[in-house]
Amino acid sequence: MAKPSRSTYVCQNCGATSPRWAGKCVSCGEWNTLIEETDAIAAPGTGLARKGSGRVIALEGLKGKTREAPRFSTGLxxxxxxxxxxxxxxxxxxxxxxxxxxxxxxxxxxxxxxxxxxxxxxxxxxxxxxxxxxxxxxxxxxxxxxxxxxxxxxxxxxxxxxxxxxxxxxxxxxxxxxxxxxxxxxxxxxxxxxxxxxxxxxxxxxxxxxxxxxxxxxxxxxxxxxxxxxxxxxxxxxxxxxxxxxxxxxxxxxxxxxxxxxxxxxxxxxxxxxxxxxNPSELFLGDRESSSPGAAVFAGIEGTRPLLVEIQALVAPSGLGTPRRAVVGWDSNRLSMLLAVLETRAGISFAGHDVYLNIAGGLKIAEPAADLAAAAALLSSLSGVAVPRHRIYFGEVSLSGAVNATPLMTPRLKEAQKLGFREAMCPARGELEARGLKLKLHRLTHLRELADEAPPCD
CATH class of the missing domain: 3.40.50.300 (P-loop containing nucleotide triphosphate hydrolases)
Incomplete structure (x- = not known):
């Protein structure tokens, strides 16, 4: 006897299935993406596999010698x-x-x-x-x-x-x-x-x-x-x-x-x-403007690679009832949170200003450790005073204003030292191997310490 078949409707955008056709996919919200597909199914009572038709599989334990998967180089x-x-x-x-x-x-x-x-x-x-x-x-x-x-x-x-x-x-x-x-x-x-x-x-x-x-x-x-x-x-x-x-x-x-x-x-x-x-850090830092306010260098980590990139901020007086907040390359929700922490915990208000934040080179950053560098760029643009060109920033800022520990601090500092930076603003907490480092470290416990410091211009 031929197996009965049934029709299902599959979204060509997300792959979601539906028992009946609809103009809009309930999963991804796209219109006119449901296409009918016919699937053969087993007859009632037969199941997908007959009893006794399979074979016993040899089971193994987790212990045993294994070797790393062989590889061949791509030439790149x-x-x-x-x-x-x-x-x-x-x-x-x-x-x-x-x-x-x-x-x-x-x-x-x-x-x-x-x-x-x-x-x-x-x-x-x-x-x-x-x-x-x-x-x-x-x-x-x-x-x-x-x-x-x-x-x-x-x-x-x-x-x-x-x-x-x-x-x-x-x-x-x-x-x-x-x-x-x-x-x-x-x-x-x-x-x-x-x-x-x-x-x-x-x-x-x-x-x-x-x-x-x-x-x-x-x-x-x-x-x-x-x-x-x-x-x-x-x-x-x-x-x-x-x-x-x-x-x-x-x-x-x-x-x-x-x-x-x-x-x-x-x-x-x-x-x-x-x-x-x-060395991608040199690529993203090649066009830096040393005397321009509103720019701070962030020492980030992408995978296992330390990467230095410039965070640019522009704080301008706003004539709008609701000032603009525009972000390129960073999470806009994180910028809103950082502005709220600066106002509540450090007493610095951006209520009457438009705020624009940009990651130089079009790079996208998702690491929370960029909070401190973004805050330094915002404060520099608001005050009109450039941060020292030989300084880097990294550290995650909590809602209480505390600067939390950041993983892989030593590779970040070594990359900055290799590129000629001489100072670093980093969290006070966290393990750090200072051997071989010649940078002057400023260990911060709270965002207020960054706000209290007036960045001198080179």
Whole structure:
């Protein structure tokens, strides 16, 4: 007897399912994204597996010798840093980013580096013709690299090509939203097609030992489009970020089964492709205005890398009943909290002023330790007196005004000393290894101590 089937409606934006059609998805709020899909289900009483049809699985304990996963270097030091030391054979990586940010450029450079090192690299493009990819390779100086290129969107044809000949070391799929499987009756890019393509390619990667690198489109909110289950299936999820107004690009790991998360790699987009930035602090501090009020240098941590960046503030008298609060690169709610703490705990009011806060270079900062640097920039702009150009700030400010301890204080200070800074305003609490440090430290316990100090101008 044929198995009965039922229809469900799947949102093509977030992957949520609904038993009936609706104009608006109740999960993500998008309109006209529900598409009908038919799933075969088991007959009543049969269950998904018959009793006695399986086999007994050998169980193991947690103790035992294990070895670290083998890796191969990508030839790009920044990419090796983000992936945890290199790419693991048989792993699946997913990279997302805004259109035109440089994803295809990065992956073409990666494939060329591996091909020149003697590894087999395959590049499947579903969005560009072969002539377009060759033009990019010629512009980047990669035409001599023995990369195997194909422009194909059929999942069956791609699998047949992968299974023919020597297993590839790296397979790039640009992008997973363009793939389609003949057995699924839906358009490419839909949830069912993307899920089936990703699952099939990951299964091939595990069996053949090839590293699969999938490119994913992003939504208007910056999230990778398609069902969230894809991010759960892959081993590593990377986001390629950047500001169109700046040449730098940041590759950030948000999931990594073989390394640390929140690690970043910094690149600069040049005419010859993406160039690695070994010391990103110099990049973000290169255009500093030493005598301008309202600027303070924050010593932050991105993953395991210390990073110095300038926080800029502008406090201007407001003629509005409700003064403006504008933030770029930082959390606007955290700015509101910091202004309230400055007024309540330090007696400094910004009620009659518009406040604008910007992270130099377009970098996005989510670390709470930026509170102290933001407060220093705000106070400097309000007073019109520049902070010393050789001083850095870091520390989290609580609602009581206390400056809380910050992790990894020593790497922050060492990075600042390496770049020529001579003073640091940091929390009084927290472990600190002062050996080898020549900076003059100002240990703060309360935000009031920062507000009481009139910053002298160099």
């Amino acid at each position: 030091a920044e990419l090796d840093r983000v992936t945890g030391g290199g790419i693991v054979p048989g792993s699946a990586l997913l990279i997302g980013g805004e259109p035109g940010i440089g994803k295809s450029t990065l992956l073409l450079q990666l494939a060329a580096e591996l091909a020149r090192a003697g590894k087999r690299a395959l590049y499947f493009s579903g969005e560009e013709a072969a002539a377009q990819v060759r033009l990019r390779a010629e512009r980047l100086g990669l035409s001599d690299a023995p990369v195997e290129l194909a422009c194909e969107t059929s999942l069956a044809n791609i699998l047949a090509t992968l299974e023919d000949g020597k297993p590839a070391d790296l397979v790039v799929i640009d992008s997973v939203q363009t793939l389609w499987a003949e057995t699924i009756e839906s358009a490419p890019g839909t949830v069912s097609q993307v899920r089936a393509a990703a699952q099939t390619l990951i299964r091939h990667a595990k069996s053949a030992g090839s590293a699969i690198l999938l490119v994913g489109h992003v939504t208007k909110d910056g999230q990778i489009a398609g069902p969230k289950v894809i991010e759960h299936m892959v081993d590593t999820v990377l986001y390629f970020e950047g500001d169109r107004g700046h040449t730098y690009r940041i590759l950030r790991a948000v999931k990594n089964r073989f390394g640390a998360t929140d690690e970043i790699g910094v690149f600069e987009m040049a005419s010859g492709g993406l160039r690695e930035i070994a």
